[in-house]
Amino acid sequence: MNHIDLFDSTALKVSQLVTERYSTSFTLGIKTLHKKFRDPVFAIYGFVRYADEIVDTFHDHNKKVLLERFRKDTYDAIDEKLSFNPILHSFQSVVNQYRIENELIDAFLHSMEMDIFQNEYNESGYQEYIYGSAEVVGLMCLRVFCEGDDKQFQSLKAPARRLGAAFQKVNFLRDIKSDFKDRGRTYFPGVDFNNFSQISKAQIESDIQQDFDAAYEGIKRLPKGARLGVYLAYVYYLTLFSKIKRLPVARIMTERIRIPDSKKIILLFQTYLKHSLNSF
Numbered sequence: 001m002n003h004i005d006l007f008d009s010t011a012l013k014v015s016q017l018v019t020e021r022y023s024t025s026f027t028l029g030i031k032t033l034h035k036k037f038r039d040p041v042f043a044i045y046g047f048v049r050y051a052d053e054i055v056d057t058f059h060d061h062n063k064k065v066l067l068e069r070f071r072k073d074t075y076d077a078i079d080e081k082l083s084f085n086p087i088l089h090s091f092q093s094v095v096n097q098y099r100i101e102n103e104l105i106d107a108f109l110h111s112m113e114m115d116i117f118q119n120e121y122n123e124s125g126y127q128e129y130i131y132g133s134a135e136v137v138g139l140m141c142l143r144v145f146c147e148g149d150d151k152q153f154q155s156l157k158a159p160a161r162r163l164g165a166a167f168q169k170v171n172f173l174r175d176i177k178s179d180f181k182d183r184g185r186t187y188f189p190g191v192d193f194n195n196f197s198q199i200s201k202a203q204i205e206s207d208i209q210q211d212f213d214a215a216y217e218g219i220k221r222l223p224k225g226a227r228l229g230v231y232l233a234y235v236y237y238l239t240l241f242s243k244i245k246r247l248p249v250a251r252i253m254t255e256r257i258r259i260p261d262s263k264k265i266i267l268l269f270q271t272y273l274k275h276s277l278n279s280f
Contacts, residue, residue, distance in 0.1 A: 008093065011086035012039045015046030018087065022049050024261055028268055029233040034225025040098065040144045041229075043090035047074075048108065048137055050087050055115040056183075063116045071109050075102075098143045107132035120186040129187065134168035135161040145226040152223075159218020163234065166211035170241045173204065174257050181253075196249050205245050212238060228275045235271050236264060 019042050020027045030041050054066045077083035077092040094100065111132030114125070121129060138160040146153040172179065172187045179185040180193045191200050212234070219231050240259050244252060251257075259267075 008089070011089040011093075012043060014086035015039075015090040016042040018046040018049055025236045025259075025264060026233065028264060029229045029236070031229075032232050032268070032272070033229035037144055037226055037229070039090075040094045041141055043087075043094045044137065044140050044144070046087045047091040051109065051112050055112050064113075067109070067113055067116065074105065074109075078102075094140075094144065098148070100140050100143050104136040104139055107136045115185070119184050121189050123189045126187060126189045130165050130168050131161070134164035136164070138164035141226075141230075145223050147223075156218050156221060159215050159221075162211045163215035163218065163230070166208055166215055166241075167233075167237050169204070169208045169211065170237050170244070173201075173208075173244050173252060174240065176252055177254060177256055193253070196253060198249055201249055201252075205241075208241060212241070228272065231275065232268060232271045235267055239263070239267060 016039070019030065023045070026045060030038055030045070033041060051067070051070060054070060055063055058066060073083065073085060073088055074091070077085070077088040078095050081092060081096055083089040083092060095105070109132075111129050114129055114132075118125065118129075139157065142153055142156055142160045146156070176193065176196075179187065186193055188200075188204055191204070215234065219227065219234055222230055236259065240257065243259070244257050247257065
């Protein structure tokens with residue numbers, strides 16, 4: 001291995017490490033992708049994870065300045081095809097190889113910026129935020145899975161967006177305690193979390209279920225090497241969503257609901273079996 005290959009592979013290992021430390025579920029999903037897709041998706045996750053950390057973690061710093069620097073460093077890395085920030089070096093490689101559009105990156109970073117300045121959203125702002133924070137991440141991954149086949153990408157674009165939206169909305173429900181109580185954020189438009197009711201919760205859940213249903217139809221048409229990993233993420237989030245639906249408002253307002261790692265392993269084996277039998 002020459003030194004450039006060593007540099008590239010080391011940068012990718014950093015992106016993988018970030019994914020493993022921050023998300024057990026996404027790590028399991030990525031590791032069940034075909035091996036040719038794993039490193040690119042680790043690189044995408046590492047990028048979005050670090051951008052999200054800027055707005056959610058570094059409260060003693062000027063987040064706007066940090067995010068602007070991150071944005072500049074990102075585009076410098078893409079233009080120069082090099083960065084000494086391993087997360088950005090991995091990401092630029094994927095962007096350049098799979099021709100991920102700047103529009104997707106712009107929309108993502110814009111949503112991260114919205115988190116710095118906005119604490120509540122109307123309907124249009126809510127849709128804009130979800131598109132940039134979640135749907136475009138699914139589209140970045142879809143660019144990888146389609147490997148340059150634009151016709152295939154366009155045919156799967158809508159369900160990929162719906163899957164990203166479903167994941168993000170479930171995250172909003174799961175994280176009400178930290179978002180609303182700790183950060184003062186309200187994502188769902190027109191919902192008063194000081195008087196959050198079972199009726200409002202049921203309305204949100206109905207919308208999420210429609211996203212899941214639309215996304216499932218796209219998962220079945222994904223390239224074979226991507227199908228199992230994406231389906232596993234879908235099953236994990238659907239399981240989390242089902243658990244949240246069973247719980248009363250008071251519980252999700254005071255507790256971050258999660259799926260135990262032992263249950264995730266069971267879901268992995270069940271999903272693998274279904275995939276092997278072509279029964280989903």
